[in-house]
Amino acid sequence: MADRTILIVGTFDTKNAELDYIADVIRGQGGGVRTMDVGVLGEPARPCDYPKDAVAEEAGSSIAEAISFADESRAMEIMACGAARLALRLYHEGLFDGVIVLGGTMGTDLALDVCAALPLGVPKYIVSTVSFSPLIPAERLASDIQMMLWSGGLYGLNSVCKSSLSQAAGAVLGAARAVEKPQTEKPLIGMTSFGKTVLRYMVALKPALEARGFEVAIFHATGMGGRAFETLAAEGVFACVMDFAPQEVGNHLMGSALSAGADRMTNAGANGTPQMVSIGCYDLVDFIGWHNVPEALRGQEVQTHNRLLSSVLMTTEQRCAMARELCAKLANAQGQTVFLLPMHGGNEWDRAGGPLSDPDGLAAFVGAVREACPANVVLKEVDAHINDAAFVDAVLGQFDQWCAAGVISAR
Template sequence: MVQRDAVETRVVLVGSLDTKAAEYDLLRSELERAGVGTVLVDVGVLGTPGIRPDVSSEEVARAAGANLASLAAHGDRGEAVATMARGAAHILTRLRQSDRVDGLMVAGGSNAGTTFSALASQLPFGAPKVLLSTIVIGQTRPYAGIADATMINPVVDIAGLNSLSWRSLVNAAGAMVGMLATQSRTPPVSAGRVVAATMLGVTTTGATAMRERLEELGYEVLIFHANGVGGEAMEHLIAQGVIAGVADLTTAEIADEVVGGAYPAGPARLTAATRAGIPQVVSLGGLDIVKFGAPETVPERFADRLLYRHNAAVTLMRTSVEEARAIGARVGHALAGATPGTARVLVPERGFSSMSTPGERVSSEDADRALVDALADSRPTNVPVDAVDQDCNSPAFAHRVAESLHELMTTRHAAETERTS
């Protein structure tokens, strides 16, 4: 591994130099022309690299516990790509531990996407991460995950230099240089204690009122879109210690997880705050519906259910009593282990979203009650469940969530101050 000056700005370039040497040579040249240092990491397995890397493919394979020649001889492309991506992740970890890493760039096809997915989450929020690939015009979650990635579609494949690919590569390098130039700037708003909050289209009114009240109380509020990726990112940042409290108004992703919708956030949803022992107020926003894509994507087993076309790309389905009961139990069990005095559940009795207030198309008192009863039965006894005679989007309910979190955080802060005084 080539060592460079530890004080210069540095971007790690990761790619297959046996097939994309000219492209990476151009990226490296453009970055260095702008005064940005580079570390070029080769993840190719097919042949001899066309340009000299700073970290060879043999070293990448060894970092993954493999042998490059054996990978090539085995002939399993999927295994080779996964192994080299894993090795590149180890290399990036070493670089970050021993040297400066300011950004990441990967260019290529679907294999580049696989490599990028193994690397992007290692860099902190705000550090530029660029993927240049035609795969970004499709489903990008497998490649970006929860990283704040910049994804550029080059239109033509990254397969040789031509007038279009040259311009895409130069633009990508320029985007990286521009992002690096802003790294010394800080947000104009001074942050108070940072809290996370959740929102979906059907809870936007309530979430907005809740955010505004929290800001009045002196908090910086990070809003996460409860679309699967948003909830997963929030749980990740809680686990990293970035967040001091959670106003989880919109737990909708759990409905998709339990029933089989298109936007789950995974089994870790609603667990990080409990593990971290930070204050959290949990509500039931969006747990009355399951979300799918366009109407034709709704699974056949749900064909006879109450469906609502939210827009051309999103179809909503009302939960049944049985599904609601399972969702409530999932929420209750997720709170197991909560430290006394750190968690509270608030139930909006007049509707969990704008879709299910009394008289609305998907209103179902039976399903809502089944969810609340299952939640109350499964949650730990030290987590109170309080009913509020409002709907999820009413300002009164939103303010109650904000003020409840403020109360929990104030009590916790006072206790910590007393312990350390």
């Protein structure tokens, strides 16, 4: 008897040999296999557990309709919708423990929908010819997705692609055996930050919040971390959000590739999740260190963090635009929202006398926040720097007030 079952998804009409190879590796390691065919035109070498007709029907369509479009993109949109819905239903029925999807650009597009549909903690592996490519936008990535480059696998089996496929097969089975799925014993707080070199509030906040009966997950707000944060916020998993590092909003506003998506800082509010926000690294735009400085930011001071990441110091005008953008993001929040505004700066480098200190720029930003703050947001000015103990005290004071009022409850 197999201890874990893996759902294998792919176009069995064109990738039958490769998909069968994955299945054989999983079975050889003692795992079970279920197969889902998302092809449209051809037929697999042998029947799949979930044939293409069942996938199309799950999307409220049919293979005949998909073919009738004479447009492979529209046809695959039908299959992507059906595959995502079917995979989620099958998972809730307990029929598989992890999923692996194989594809080129078409298959990867579909794979992203399948993985996004499945809950956190379900092992999700995509083997793709475009893994890690800029073709894949941050907002399409599930919060715990895994990708492996399908080297030399555009057409047919060979020793090069077998190396990738066998590793992926072993990885998804191993993950299904080893995964510790998220528990819901304590309510979860989602917090954004950067490392302790620049932002330090989480060092004091995490133990203080845990002592109050909560679990704290801290997300590194460098694009992918913010994407995972927003994905979970959209699912309503957080009892409270402490979004203190909104720099990804500025990255997106200024055209940086290090974006967490256009919906950054909106999903908690859309769900009515109580949220506190602040200004960690509001004055910096991160960009890929080995890229040229974006055109709109050239001529401005650059802070090199490492070979992967550099930051551009915003001008006063850009800081004011950032303030307006943050406030616009919060204007539609359905839950209680507090903007904690530390009056003496938003990262360790911008303290008075620090290497990036800009009192005039900070004052302009503060003024823009005051002017643009929407009526549904409570603005609380904190006479401290974001890394001072007084800021932590202000956060905990607001948190305790919400707990006492029943806005947040510990289970």
